[in-house]
Amino acid sequence: MDTNTTTREHEPLTIHHTSIAEQDLKKDQTTFFGFWIYLMTDLLLFASLFAVYGVLRANTFGGPSGADIFSAPFVLTETLILLTSSFTMGLTMMAARANRKPLVLAALAATGLLGLSFVSLELSEFIKLIAAGHGPQQSAFLSAYFTLVGTHGLHVMIGLAWLLALGISIGVRGLTRPNMRKLLLFSMFWHFLDLVWIFLFTLVYLWGIL
């Protein structure tokens, strides 16, 4: 082998220096990318639950089917509330970019309230079903329904806890660089939950009612 030539293949190592600003930028980009990957794994988790629901949705075992228990106006209300919360989340991000802290907190609070009312509606639906004897133990269909919708609801609840912590942090420390980063991550998470809900709305409720 010719060792004297310095073709691209044999170019030696050199030294590189990354400035602190570059390092910070790279750290932010890494965090966002990592969060995207996490969201994709969460999406796969939902995909598995959707597949399970698809397999079991006809296995009502003498219990009610989707058409018997789903109410279109009710689900539409839930959907509109969640979509609106995505809109207020968008407003939060715009206010944050404009560096207007009071507006950020207000829009975040609106998002939280909408999320809370969504979860309350979902819980009231669950309680109503269980009270009528249609709990998740009744049939494979109901097991799959409660688990799929409940997993989404659990995500929303985790989101609400995160939102609260984030709101406090912004209230105390203001729109610092770490808080801006966390706000963007939270916004990704919130829109992601909205996206999953669109699939839930279509594949569970619409398909069930039609």
Added chain:
Amino acid sequence: MSLTTFIFGRLSWALLPQNPIAWFGSLFFLSCALAVPLLITKFHYWKPFWNNWLTSLDPKRIGVMYITVAVLMLVRGGIDALLMRTQQATSVGASQGIVTAEHFQQIFSAHGSIMIFFVAMGMLFGLINLVVPLQIGARDVAFPFLNSVSFWLFAAGAVLINCALVIGDFSTAGWLAYPPLSELAYSPTVGVDYWIWALQISGIGSLLGGINFFVTILKMRCKGMTLMKMPMFSWTVLGATWLTAIAFPILTVTLTLLALDRTFGMHFFTAGGGGNMMMYVNLIWAWGHPEVYILVLPAFGVFSEVVPVFSGKKLAGYTSMVYSVIAIVFLSFLVWLHHFFTMGAGADVNAFFGIMTAVIAIPTGVKIFNWLFTMYKGKIRFATPMLWFMGFVVLFTLGGVAGVVMSEPVADYQLHNGLFLVAHFHTMIVSGVLFGYFAGLTYWFPKIFGFSLDEKLGRRAFWLWLFGFILAFGPLYILGLMGATRRIDHYSATLGYQPWFIIAACGAVLIAFGFITQLQQLYVSIKNRHALRDKTGDPWNGRTLEWTIPSPAPFYNFSVEPEVHSRDAFWASKLHNKADVAIRQTSAVAEAVEAEDIVLPRNAWQGLFIGGFAFLFGFGFVWHLWWLVLVGLIGAVTCLLTRVFTDDEKLERVIPAEEVARIEESYRHGHASYSTA
């Protein structure tokens, strides 16, 4: 619910071990668990143990902890294996062997679960932690704190699965717990719950670890290292973590659904209520088959580093190696049904999956040929890592061919659920995965600890493992063809199985001696560490970045950031500089360039505590101690919140340039040891 039930759930004194072997297991586990804190107290090691290990975010330290847990679990799984071999060699005709049928079922279920989830996965993430940041020229992983959480979740799962030795029993439903057997109706005790929660907790750790290293490799490579200039081990880890991120969510869901069935009376996989048990089998293998490739790809990666270095040649067919990794990643999701051809999916479905299974052997074959071409006309040094490769390449190819045989649905109908299958997958996992990891551990050991492992004992261990393996698993192929099914605890003497089972038991004993020799090797090497010291930082004449820095690798990995312009960047530098000094960060370069301030994460206690609370959470679910579940949940969340509410600046520390220069200086004079690294 009475107050006693509320406080104690399903716990009762009657659930303590009931027979001598179970007592032994229980005492063994408890004494191991007690010995660690006692020894630490005796040697006044608590403070360094806390600072250097328990709270460390250094991936090299975390890697060592992963491997320590994995080795301990290998002892546990190995004892299970010896019990199984003894039982099958002796339980014939009038003799009932050494354990009851029920206990035997617990043993094989524990053996499989432990070996895959806690030995193979532990060593895998250990190796990844030790090597990947060094190999891609990074000072850390993408998310150091998450890395610590991953490890402690893994450790929590390991402790939980061993709790079954002390209180209650373990699952009898095999390592993948097929329903309906694993449902409450047929497994009413806590065994399956132990299995579910140990795997769930460690599985979430693996998922987070997979995401972390996937991002690390894609985002943290040093300047100039394009993907096609990346060392092969890192490529295979990229493939494996990619698979982890896709496959492990399916495991999380599957285990959750089984837990919902068992704990809350739902009907996902039950025989009644409209449940579908075949859906479980589909789901678990949609995770399970990629899992096999998660384990084996990095072993391929180790050999792709070892073979070029010990043959003194560059890796043959780098590009084809990369594409075969990618091909395996995709194909591994298209073969899961071959685990249950006999389910009756129909001829067309079986044909598709049979063909896909045969096809996946092609990229693997590409790799085998590339390694052999790398050796061809090379100047081969038969050091221990190379011996592991030679053993691997013969056995793995034979085991792979056995796999292609079973990819034919027609043949599989005969071989399904038999010992031929058991022999096949042990060839893949032991002589493929484990031999690979052993080669990697021997190869990178000096980089982590600053001294090499004793060669003579390493060779002896290899030969014991090799012959032990052939004796232990060769007979199982034959027994499988004779019609012996897997998991039998007793058989008739007229079947003629016994001689083969006795040979297999002898092989298992040889493997045990191989393992003991490895422990002896470690002990002797530590004793002779001064003589075995790696003074150059490059003991094997390596080709990649990790060998440019001194051994043991300093905690900041690279005093200055490398920039690469070619594959095998270190080798290129050696060729370029001709003289042996090459580019050594400790010498010429570090002197010419001023050292720089380095920012690294501070230690964090939260990872350890999150692991502890996750254990309480799992234990609570197993025993229906709902208050404990709540304690675990609230505790873990509180730990996270303390982290979230700490200022970013307080999570980091800056190592001033003078400090870096001082440490590098101590390396130059040979004063650095593992404790300072």
